[in-house]
Amino acid sequence: MFLSLLPITAWLKSYNHSKFGQDATAAFIVTMLLIPQSLAYALVAGVPPEVGLYSSILPLILYAIFGTSSSLSVGPVAVASLMTASSLANVAEQGTASYLTGAITLALLSGIILLGMGMMKLGKITNLLSHPVISGFISASGIIIALSQLKHIMGISAHGDNVVSQIISMSESITEINLYTLAVGLSVILFLLLAKRYAKSFFMALKLPETYAAPLAKTAPIMGVLVSIIVVYLFDLQSHGVAITGSIPAGLPQFGLSLPSLSLLQELTLPALMISIIGYVESISVGKTLGAKRGEKVKPNQELIGLGAANLASGFSGGFPVTGGFSRSVVNFDAGAVTQMASVMTAIGILIASLFLTPILYFLPKATLAATIIVAVSGLVDFSILKKTWHFSRNDFYAAFSTIAITLLLGVEIGVASGVILSILLRLSHSSEPHIAEVGLIEGTEHFRNVQRHTVKTFPHLLSLRLDESIFFANSAFLEEKIMSTVQNRPGIQHIIIQCNSISEIDYSALEMLESLNQQLLEKSIKLSLSEVKGPVMDKLKESDFIEHLTGDVYLTHYQAFKTLS
Template identity: 60%
Template sequence: MQFRPSILTRSLPILDWLRDYDGTTFSRDFLAAVIVTIMLIPQSLAYALLAGLPAQVGLYASMVPLVAYAVFGTSRTLSVGPVAVASLMSAAALGEVAVQGTGDYLVAAAVLALLSGLFLTLMGLLRLGFLANFLSHPVISGFITASGLLIALSQLKHLLGVSADGDTLMKMAVSLVGEIDQVNQYTLGTGLAVIIFLLWSRRGAVRLLGRLPLSSHAASMLVKAAPVVGVIATIVVAASFGFEGRGVALVGEIPGGLPELSLPWPSLALVEALLVPAIMISIIGYVESVSVGKTLAAKRREKIDVNQELVGLGAANLGAGLSGGFPVTGGFSRSVVNFDAGAVTQMASILTAIGIALAALFLTPYLYYLPKATLAATIIVAVLTLVDFSILRKTWNFSRSDFFAVLVTIVVTLLFGVEAGVSCGVGASIALFLFRTSKPHIAEVGLVEGTEHFRNIRRHKVLTVPEILTIRVDESLMFSNAAFLEERIYGDLAVNRQVRHVILMCSAINEIDWSALEVLEAVNHRLDELGIGLHLSEVKGPVMDSLKRTGFLAHLSGKVYLTQFQAFNAARAQVARGSASRDLAAAAAAGSESA
């Protein structure tokens, strides 16, 4: 009966940290919640507008999802909520099925969150978290960089006070150029002022606060409230100088109150249209969230469960869908602030949700005069941290295949939109995996004299014997690469016709599938016909178990050796005996002729 609690705490991680919760931990979580709430209010409003939704929907997506993740998520400091990339992807998906500003658009947003939540939860229950490892991190970085540029460009219309549309680089650029003569100077001035203030606050405000009797950590935390200062300042300016009558777009009236929990009943056509975008949003959000969660957990020597994280994020998105929100995931900047502010458990997220709820109840009337340019400026400054073109230089220097995969992902995302970019990123990651597994590193190795070690003959000075070909395969053998090994062996034999023994060094082979076994059987048969022995060395236990269940070992022309050194010495001894026999035969023939 002792295993029951562990199963329960794995399914409900909240029980793990709630068991030892105390007042000291609460005080630290409360402080972190206050800071994150102040940061999240303008972010949630801004990302809702980025997704094409009313501002209050951002608040709705920052309540129930936070509590749901706190119950089911395993990271103690990850902060879940609306994020830039997921909001942009949501806008692209929703724009295909409904018109902004309509009830259908709101319903579609909730359905998108529900589908994302169902997909993530199903993945978690099926223990499929490992599938995220097939997404190349350089490719994801390239996609996020391109998405950051698209997000910043999409906000220029709010910054300039013009009507523009488009979801790709070219469409946005053409639309903005066509509206350039309609720029509202008050809107532009407001947006630029907020951008300059936010950029200055990252360094200048820290130095300014450093002159006060505050610790550097406290000063850094206060700087995180800079967007709220920008919001308050521009609300005051907009109300005082009558911006509404000067053509400045304002957030306007935001309905107060808490979201109503309801289950939308979509049509089958709507589900079919949103299913693939929901999966794409889920994949990108999960990869980003798990990366942040692992990084923060490692700093405190904690550990997250990648499969339970799928359930946690799934529950958060289900909560978003049921409360009239849109897809959410773990945010990098928000989670780092939560961590640095001293959050110990997910109680900080629950308290943050309460703070957002209070804001929705009592603060929404004061947001009427908030210029949309302020929120656009907040988004632009936030997404600038996502843009990292250095990934191109790094991958170019390290791996050209990675470079081209990243480059193609960036270009496709910019030119054809985020959905095409995600598809390209997934395709590029799979293509990279298949390319690398189809052509594993194979080295001919020789003996480092004076040792029992074998190294690549092209990298080290080693002892080799012309009659012995020793090959080391640095990859498991499977259907995708077995033919490559076969071609390599036959190619080496064509170059060196003296070979009488081929030793396959198996130290890096963790698995051999049926296709690879058939190739090995064909190679063994071909070598046997040529009078060449095929030997195996350093075969791992699980691989040996698999081979024993077949007839391969019984028909092997050579032997299986525990170490490569034993195999090499045995082959060398056979070569020496063969040479001695040939010498005796030659001497006998010569004596017979002289007689």
Template identity: 55%
Template sequence: MPSFRQYFPILVWGRDYDKSALSNDLIAAVIVTIMLIPQSLAYALLAGLPPEAGIYASIAPILLYAVFGTSRALAVGPVAVVSLLTASAVGQVAEQGTAGYVVATLTLAFLSGSFLVLMGVLKLGFIANFLSHPVIAGFITASGILIATSQIKHILGIRAEGHTLPEMLYSIALRLGEVNWITLLIGASATGFLFWARKHLKQTLHGMGTPPLLADILNKAGPVAAVVTTTVVVWGFDLAEKGVKIVGEVPQGLPPLTMPGFAPDLIGALLVPAILISIIGFVESVSVAQTLAAKRRQRIDPDQELIGLGAANLGAAFTGGYPVTGGFARSVVNFDAGAETPAAGAFTAIGLALAAVALTPLVYYLPIATLAATIIVAVLSLVDLSILKKTWTYSHADFIAVAATILLTLGLGVEIGVASGVILSVVLHLYKTSRPHVAEVGLVPGTQHFRNIDRHNVQTDPRLVSLRVDESLYFVNARFLEDLIQKRVTEGCAIKHVVLMFSAVNMVDYSALESLEAINHRLKDMGVGLHLSEVKGPVMDRLQRSDFIDEMNGKIFLSQYEAWANLTAGAQQGAADTGQGDQLRCGA
């Protein structure tokens, strides 16, 4: 039974559900529903789909996540980055506005959901760790810029094309003479209001004496106010006849049952984008979920999160939606509004279903420019160019990764950008670990502690070299250690012993084992003993499976101090030296 509950977290939190949780979840659901109605319509537009697809993608996926997900506050649905990735991927195989385009988005959601569930069942959540945070930050920043730029054409009321920043800017510049000034007025007004509402509306409402809960609801309803006002203006002045593009007829009703396409060519074309979308969506979702869970001393299960997100995407595939994940903004709103369980998401889904049934006729005259304004205001919060300064100050290698990801995403498109980000993350890891930090250490006088001879005044013995290896040893860095030891023992010193301090070594792979064997043979030929100290249990277990320990020209010591005491015993008092840096090396 415990294993069954593991795959159905609803059975865990559902048994303790009470009236207090119900009340808090309902309040949170009202606030999030108000926020999601215009946002879902807008993100569907960004994905190149009819507006109702955004609503559909926010109903069944939320309900399924409530059953299978482990986060108490994560709000699942369409998000800006995944919407952009969807448009980019599907745009390669079908033309927007066609039935083939819709089928392709359903297939993309199906492939993404299947991949996520498979990863969850196989406990492969760690795969997401191959994307470093700087690379993710760079990709999201570049995506935010691309998304905002892609919506400028709707604010201006012009036709513009392109998937990269240069293409979009060039296309917009060519058509500036075609600007619809009424559309520009509506779009600019909506954008300005939404920016003002995000920063100042809540404070203004508090100043007017509005109760905190009502002020919070009204603040989150800022986009709804923009939608209602601009829709009424377009309808009242018949601006659609003057060139203002509107949403038009939106099907009224619950999400339909749909079927993804299973043509081999279609699956082959969308498989890699689906994997990239899955990993990016999972990284974004699990980061938000872990952050919010920590605030309430709760925990999430990343592998079960994969299953929950996978189920949500499968639900989207069969109910007219497109790929979804946990959104940062709506999850924070859900959390701040007091959501206690995933039931808040289920109530949100019910609210959106009611909106799909009863409210869709009311958005007929909703101007596309208002949805574009909603997207621009939402995604610009994702843009964080300060990551460039931070990484430059802290690590030039990370700066290169961030800058390259941003430039590649802006210049070549999101798919190449995210693929490059994955490759850069792996290359960065390999680069950083290919030259591990190896410190020559000495004894701190009067203690049993050993520190870097270039940083501290320590006691050394010219016949003994103690090297602390600060990285696990594997095929990438094994030869580096060989070369370093070879160089050190051939400096002309009367070295008799080399001790490798393994306190920071968590793994020695077979390539590194062969390097250790080569080091041992070379030192033995030179009449130098090779010793190990502070070897961790799992590492020792691996070494004992080989002949290395039996053939080693030295001993294994429990502690570095024990190695020091044994190997320097009987040494002349004058052979030891106390100093710092170059004073400690023979021949200095």
């Protein structure tokens, strides 16, 4: 029991030199990627750059101890950073101490929430989110993040709660564009786009084997960072108005915990819950996808504990909410990470960077970070879900579309919440009017088919129905009404047989409906019979006295019922 809470004991036992080599390579590449990403996502979240670095040390080690995925790269990610900024928008002004306290509180709350969900084995909470809702939400978040960085690329200031007000605010200060900043920003974007396309081929042309070329190609952002630092330094661009990162306090994160106020906790609990759930969904999806590729079992409830521990660690060491990022985990996997040791070594890499590299980062232009973010999140934006769902499932289309529209116009929390609620309500609404087929016998067989689709044998005194869904509170009224109105319109019916092979559950509302249906039919001298009732459903019905009251019988097969009553 205790050991199962510590996945580290499993992978550490069989650890060896060869694995160490693979993990070290992966750790080096991920560190190169994570340095600019942690600074950039700190920018997205609205916290000082060092907070991004702090969020990339201890959380990685804690996840390595408690998490089950060997390739997940935990740390700051785009969507969680956006949600952090959005949660704190009404709490404090960016740049203030209370804003930072808010970010740290979000990490702590997320940690507590995730640990709590893990202990309550709520790993299947992801079931609440349909793919179209997640996909729509991530695309919309990508747009919001990219848009929020445009101001850094142009060297202007802009504000706004949503996409529309952001665009208006930017267009108002469009005349104040700083051309030096714009040049830096656009150059980096161009470089990163070219690298995305050609870097791998470039390294392979240098005779590097593909296994190294592909991950190395992903380190383009750090190249962009280094080159732009040098350019800024050499050409003294900051005196031409190019905003730079400035001095980052070197050293280790300060441990500690100043208790947040009760009102802050109240205000941030719901946002923290949403950050936790969304972060968990992102993390578990990539963990499972990568795990499937090497037959590794990623355990949902243990992942909650791993991410919970990581977030608690982030909060205690002055960081903001973290989770397993999609693209970085793929790089980690591709670069050959075979155990969680890769994460531990990445953490050491970032630790070294925090101790020694911060002076170098002084001249790092914010436009470079913004360019890194824009290119990174451009991969998140994919509206093909709208086209794919339009024909296949209109309800999924509505859910995806409303998630996108509401996220863009009203914000991330309300966007994802409304998507979840809408997809649940649409699902409920769908199953509230289930398909009821009148069936007849295909002569010469024991099979029954829809009378509207096949030529089948029926009898006027016998109404033979197949219900295509479990009966529960949301559809029992509909079924009762449908059957009673059929009976009203077709005098002469003496028997109704309901084929129950699709009914896998009957709740109490449905039981009451069946009792009332049986009674109403009795008053019209019509007998109600059931056929092909599944074992578990029959067990349940026997708990009640419905079977005793039933005017007809329960038959093993519909054919038997049909034969007997015709």
